[in-house]
Amino acid sequence: MADSRKYDLAIVGGGIAGSSLAKCMAESGARVLLLEAAPQFKDRVRGEVLVSWGTAEAKSLGLGDALTQAGARQLRWCNHYLGAMQTERRDLPATTLTKTPVITFYHPAMQERILQTAESAGAQVKRGAEASLVTTGFPAKVHWNDNGHTEKAEARLLVIADGRNSPLRRSLGFEVKKETHSGCIAGIIFENVSLPEDTLHWFINPAVGEAIGWAPEGESRVRTYLCYWGDRKPRYRGPSDVSKFLADLKWTGIAPEYFSKAQTSGPLATFDGADTWVDQLYKEGVALLGDTAASNDPPGGKDCQSHCAGHVRFAIRSWATRIGTKPVRSARSSSNAGMESCGPLPDGFGSSTWRREKFQMRVELARSNYSLKTRRGYQT
Ligand SMILES: Cc1cc2nc3c(=O)[nH]c(=O)nc-3n(C[C@H](O)[C@H](O)[C@H](O)COP(=O)(O)OP(=O)(O)OC[C@H]3O[C@@H](n4cnc5c(N)ncnc54)[C@H](O)[C@@H]3O)c2cc1C
Numbered sequence: 001m002a003d004s005r006k007y008d009l010a011i012v013g014g015g016i017a018g019s020s021l022a023k024c025m026a027e028s029g030a031r032v033l034l035l036e037a038a039p040q041f042k043d044r045v046r047g048e049v050l051v052s053w054g055t056a057e058a059k060s061l062g063l064g065d066a067l068t069q070a071g072a073r074q075l076r077w078c079n080h081y082l083g084a085m086q087t088e089r090r091d092l093p094a095t096t097l098t099k100t101p102v103i104t105f106y107h108p109a110m111q112e113r114i115l116q117t118a119e120s121a122g123a124q125v126k127r128g129a130e131a132s133l134v135t136t137g138f139p140a141k142v143h144w145n146d147n148g149h150t151e152k153a154e155a156r157l158l159v160i161a162d163g164r165n166s167p168l169r170r171s172l173g174f175e176v177k178k179e180t181h182s183g184c185i186a187g188i189i190f191e192n193v194s195l196p197e198d199t200l201h202w203f204i205n206p207a208v209g210e211a212i213g214w215a216p217e218g219e220s221r222v223r224t225y226l227c228y229w230g231d232r233k234p235r236y237r238g239p240s241d242v243s244k245f246l247a248d249l250k251w252t253g254i255a256p257e258y259f260s261k262a263q264t265s266g267p268l269a270t271f272d273g274a275d276t277w278v279d280q281l282y283k284e285g286v287a288l289l290g291d292t293a294a295s296n297d298p299p300g301g302k303d304c305q306s307h308c309a310g311h312v313r314f315a316i317r318s319w320a321t322r323i324g325t326k327p328v329r330s331a332r333s334s335s336n337a338g339m340e341s342c343g344p345l346p347d348g349f350g351s352s353t354w355r356r357e358k359f360q361m362r363v364e365l366a367r368s369n370y371s372l373k374t375r376r377g378y379q380t
Contacts, residue, residue: 007033007124010142010155012131012168014038014115017290018161022118022125024061032123033153035144036115037130037162041108043266045187048107048223049200049215056098063114070113072105073218077199083207084253089199102200104215104223106189134158134168140285157285164276164291172286174278182230183273188245190262193222203252212252221265224249227273235270242268 009025011018014036022034050058050067058064080088092101119125126146133143140158144151160168169176193216195201201214211227226236226248236245242264249255277294281287 005153006139007031007153007155009033009157009159010140010153011035011159011161011289012134012142013161013163013290013292014118014125014127015111015161015163015290016114017292018159019111019114019118020061020063021159021161021289022123023063023114023121026118026122027062032118033155034115034118034123034125035129035131035142036125036127039128041111043106043108043189045267045269045271046107048104048110048217049213050103050105052092052096052100052102053098055100055103059100063117066113066117067103067105067110070105070109071218072103072110073197073216074101074103075198075200075216076101077196078102079199079201081201081203081252083203083205083251102215104200104217106217106221131162131168134160134172134286136172136284136286138285155285157287159287159289160292161289162292164271164295166288166292169278169288169292172283174280174283174288176276176278178276179274181274182232183227184230184235184270185225185227185273186236186245186268186270187223187225188236188242188264188268189217189221189223189266190259191219191221191265192261192263193220193258194261195220195222195258201252205251208251210248210251212249214258222262230270230272236268237270238268239264 008030009022010033011022012035014022014034018034018036022032026032050072058067076092078088078090078092079086080090093099115125126144129144129146129151131142131144132150133141135141139154139156141152141154142158160166160172162168193214195214195216197216197218199216201212203212205211209229209232211225213223213225213227215223215225217223224245226245245268246255246259246262249259275295278288278292281289281293
């Protein structure tokens with residue numbers, strides 16, 4: 001009988017990255033262990049928009065049903081604005097190479113569902129299991145806490161997918177690089193918002209150096225993001241900042257109309273918008289995945305799709321070529337390659353990172369769209 005503590009693949013972290021990989025590898029016959037610290041998922045203010053190419057990638061990984069079961073909504077339209085002026089109303093299935101809409105979901109529900117899918121595919125999933133120690137080697141080893149007891153397992157490959165601040169990554173000495181700009185992204189879910197439920201709204205405002213995204217999730221709930229320069233104003237944090245956050249949506253022109261009865265549904269939090277990444281994602285039996293590998297441009301809205309698609313695909317390919325002998329290709333370039341493969345993207349969803357100069361470029365693009373199109377009377 002096989003030793004119950006020996007695996008082909010052990011994964012730390014049951015986010016979209018870790019669970020998608022667990023599902024795909026278990027399906028392909030690997031003996032997989034997945035450790036997830038949270039006994040239940042809660043709103044951590046994370047990505048809830050899967051852009052068109054990500055929707056197609058999720059389907060091709062066999063995750064389409066899981067997302068539907070998690071309550072994912074299809075949004076056909078993406079409205080773009082320069083300040084309060086609408087510059088475009090894009091029909092996504094008609095104009096993307098993948099011919100797919102954007103989908104939105106409640107992140108904790110999505111995590112729960114993909115984790116269950118991994119378990120159904122044969123992965124051994126442990127909840128409330130917080131990994132405390134990982135060691136490189138052949139096999140690599142992981143220790144975790146289970147109800148006050150320390151448990152351990154070993155694996156031919158150990159994947160760390162514990163998120164953007166990963167203490168385990170640090171403990172193994174992976175070198176983390178970071179952009180230096182002060183871009184921030186704040187987010188919160190509001191309910192009682194009367195926004196059209198088939199349309200993603202994306203605003204940029206060069207005058208104040210901000211961008212705003214509204215992603216309807218159904219039943220009048222809207223995930224709302226505000227991207228801004230952190231050296232210009234403090235971070236939004238907690239219930240006391242909600243009224244200021246709402247007031248700061250006013251430059252959209254239409255926020256007062258849609259958000260007049262809005263109530264909070266979940267926490268308000270702010271994160272760094274600067275990319276962080278690790279160039280060498282593999283070290284003696286241990287590989288990094290998802291935000292642990294590269295936390296990439298949240299305002300560009302591409303990380304969930306990168307993590308459930310690009311990164312996972314790269315990890316799978318690397319596994320197939322025996323990851324123990326080769327470094328994995330950079331997640332940063334893989335996610336950008338994914339973006340570039342999908343052809344024309346809406347403004348604000350470009351493959352570039354959210355650096356000032358690229359932000360300016362998007363502004364110029366939006367301006368030219370504006371001069372060409374605004375007077376034709378777009379509708380929200
Ligand atoms: C404000 C904001 C907005 C965003 N908007 C978008 C968007 O619109 N579209 C998009 O595609 N992306 C977006 N992103 C990015 C996206 O949310 C992330 O890239 C994605 O969720 C990362 O998934 P992950 O699985 O790598 O990490 P995580 O989701 O962080 O998952 C890590 C998991 O590991 C678990 N864990 C942590 N430590 C341990 C441990 N020691 N042992 C066991 N388990 C552990 C955690 O509990 C967690 O479940 C946004 C991010 C932010 C911050």
